[in-house]
Amino acid sequence: xxxxxxxxxxxxxxxxxxxxxxxxxxxxxxxxxxxxxxxxxxxxxxxxxxxxxxxxxxxxxxxxxxxxxxxxxxxxxxxxxxxxxxxxxxxxxxxxxxxxxxxxxxxxxxxxxxxxxxxxxxxxxxxxxxxxxxxxxxxxxxxxxxxxxxxxxxxxxxxxxxxxxxxxxxxxxxxxxxxxxxxxxxxxxxxxxxxx
Amino acid sequence: xxxxxxxxxxxxxxxxxxxxxxxxxxxxxxxxxxxxxxxxxxxxxxxxxxxxxxxxxxxxxxxxxxxxxxxxxxxxxxxxxxxxxxxxxxxxxxxxxxxxxxxxxxxxxxxxxxxxxxxxxxxxxxxxxxxxxxxxxxxxxxx
Numbered sequence: 001x002x003x004x005x006x007x008x009x010x011x012x013x014x015x016x017x018x019x020x021x022x023x024x025x026x027x028x029x030x031x032x033x034x035x036x037x038x039x040x041x042x043x044x045x046x047x048x049x050x051x052x053x054x055x056x057x058x059x060x061x062x063x064x065x066x067x068x069x070x071x072x073x074x075x076x077x078x079x080x081x082x083x084x085x086x087x088x089x090x091x092x093x094x095x096x097x098x099x100x101x102x103x104x105x106x107x108x109x110x111x112x113x114x115x116x117x118x119x120x121x122x123x124x125x126x127x128x129x130x131x132x133x134x135x136x137x138x139x140x141x142x143x144x145x146x147x148x149x150x151x152x153x154x155x156x157x158x159x160x161x162x163x164x165x166x167x168x169x170x171x172x173x174x175x176x177x178x179x180x181x182x183x184x185x186x187x188x189x190x191x192x193x194x195x196x
Numbered sequence: 197x198x199x200x201x202x203x204x205x206x207x208x209x210x211x212x213x214x215x216x217x218x219x220x221x222x223x224x225x226x227x228x229x230x231x232x233x234x235x236x237x238x239x240x241x242x243x244x245x246x247x248x249x250x251x252x253x254x255x256x257x258x259x260x261x262x263x264x265x266x267x268x269x270x271x272x273x274x275x276x277x278x279x280x281x282x283x284x285x286x287x288x289x290x291x292x293x294x295x296x297x298x299x300x301x302x303x304x305x306x307x308x309x310x311x312x313x314x315x316x317x318x319x320x321x322x323x324x325x326x327x328x329x330x331x332x333x334x335x336x337x338x339x
Binding site: 013017020023025032033038041042051052055059088089092132139140157159161163164165188 | 214238
């Protein structure tokens with residue numbers, strides 16, 4: 001479920017608090033956009049959890065030490081971005097609200113300040129179930145319909161589906177401007193797809 | 197982290213990553229276009245951090261309360277009179293040869309321990325939790 005990065009230097013609560021205070025406006029916007037996009041994608045499987053819950057969960061798991069922030073390698077913004085993706089992934093795969101109780105609320109702190117995650121042995125709900133598959137197919141059908149008349153949009157969507165990065169997709173033959181224009185169009189229209 | 201075989205999750209992750217490719221103006225433009233209210237990101241993170249800190253504090257208080265209770269329980273087992281305290285100490289040491297050895301190392305002769313030091317010493321020994329309550333208590337106060 002959540003993998004501990006044992007290579008990371010432990011960060012103190014105070015260091016995390018300071019980093020929160022030092023987030024720039026742009027970083028706040030990035031985190032907000034990330035949270036909004038992730039929740040938009042998993043809305044039908046998030047069992048009522050929203051953007052605030054995603055941010056709360058990401059920072060709490062970081063404070064608990066379950067998701068260690070390598071502050072010398074990445075900014076707090078980048079770290080939280082990664083943690084939110086991981087949580088969204090987990091929420092999408094969870095079968096029920098009951099199994100999706102916020103993990104951070106279940107942590108038990110021992111006398112030695114070690115954290116115990118009582119959910120770590122409950123991995124059997126990790127398999128994406130049939131309901132998720134149906135929603136995925138519905139979404140993809142709508143996206144396909146949306147992009148069928150736009151060659152570059154279709155190319156980008158297919159690339160992302162295959163797990164390619166933006167850079168890798170551009171290498172398929174798109175200029176930076178073409179890619180950015182098309183992504184902008186996709187974002188605008190995808191929002192409508194998920195709102196329907 | 198992400199399972200590349202799940203195309204939906206690739207899609208989800210790919211879109212989340214694309215946020216980093218957006219310029220500050222693009223982000224603001226999208227925000228305005230989507231008509232979404234801005235999330236108070238820093239406030240949400242600070243509030244979560246505060247909740248986490250309070251939880252740590254509550255856990256520490258719980259440990260303190262338990263230890264305090266334990267301390268008073270032990271206090272109740274220590275007799276008031278020095279004579280009885282010394283008798284209790286002897287009884288405990290008679291029944292615990294290993295403890296007696298350690299005591300002898302520390303004090304050379306534990307019979308010379310001043311009366312004033314006895315309550316604290318008994319508190320420490322009883323807190324070790326190696327003495328079953330009944331075995332020590334049966335002799336408490338007995339001359």
